[in-house]
Amino acid sequence: MTDTGTLPTATTTTSTRRLRTGQLRTGIAADRDSGSVMSADELAGDLHGVAERRLRRVDQRYTSGRRAIVELLVSARHPVSISDIAEHLPDLPRSSAYRHLTDLQAAGLIRRVAASDEFTRFELAEDLTEHHHHLLCVNCGKVTDVTPPAGFEHQVAGAVSDLAAAQGFQPQSHRLDILGLCADCHER
Amino acid sequence: MTDTGTLPTATTTTSTRRLRTGQLRTGIAADRDSGSVMSADELAGDLHGVAERRLRRVDQRYTSGRRAIVELLVSARHPVSISDIAEHLPDLPRSSAYRHLTDLQAAGLIRRVAASDEFTRFELAEDLTEHHHHLLCVNCGKVTDVTPPAGFEHQVAGAVSDLAAAQGFQPQSHRLDILGLCADCHER
DNA sequence: TGTAGTCTGAGACTGAGTCTCAGTGCAAGC
């Protein structure tokens, strides 16, 4: 089972998902340290600034290693596995990679993604990108991002709310994974 | 992180999912060996008969170990992990458990379920139960089955089809996981 | 500058899942 593609070749993903650079102002406002002073211009579009802020909020630094991971996730445009990281950041020691992922996740910058049946994948947190779902190829393991129409997403939210309420369950997020064969494996 | 509950206590799951005993006739017809003769009455409601047939179709036997796993999945009513199996079938050796699960999955009797971030869980194949989704508690790991309304499922199927077609992706199945806090963890 | 605490890389450790293999069990054919 091969990995999701050759990073950071974006051609394996034709997702319409984009970084929310134009919308980060709102997100960053939530990241503002109480007391810090920074102009809105400096804040806008500053993903790494957000990263640093969130890490400092939990008494951590935005080190070069952590930054390298974030940059890889940005350029990848789809969920990234540990082996992807090892491949594209060969100088990053394994234990550091794992630790960085854990730290970045704890700081709310990235999230874990369930793959078809494979090892862990990570991607940027949704509030830094946009809500989307995944196509999972059961043959080669490729993961493709897809963004559903707003109307559909509204329907999902309603159903999620109902289903959860019936069980006294407090929903925090949902994921819709579509399993099947990608274009490459389908043609064979 | 605790396991999904004490099997086979069904009270942890209030799912409306039921085994398709009343509908198995159709499914079993598909399982009939070309040439075997069995009355419709004998076929109806015979999950273990289906199990045996499917295994024999791939030149395997429905052994007592495999049957024990199936019975556990039947009584559990929600996805079961390896540790659940070890707990409820203490005499079943570990390597056999793993092997049975692999064999049953290959024969199309069970399927793997993605849990929140935990180890592998299995449940009966959908055509032996019914289409459903899962509530995943991110705190304790409990997995609860929920059956969506038919109308919603129809909407999902349409969206899945569109999203996949846009990528030249051939969809085979989909899953909707709702992550959050179960009733127990929510109250705390 | 000093200090406290975060961070790092190397490598040991863990355990879920996989594999091996000698012996057992089973079903089909005679």
Place this chain on the structure above:
DNA sequence: GCTTGCACTGAGACTCAGTCTCAGACTACA
């Protein structure tokens, strides 16, 4: 009923993704 070929089994070795440890380096703050 017997024989035979092959599926099946349990015990335990093995693999590797992920976790943990620790001495030393780095950083931010006073």
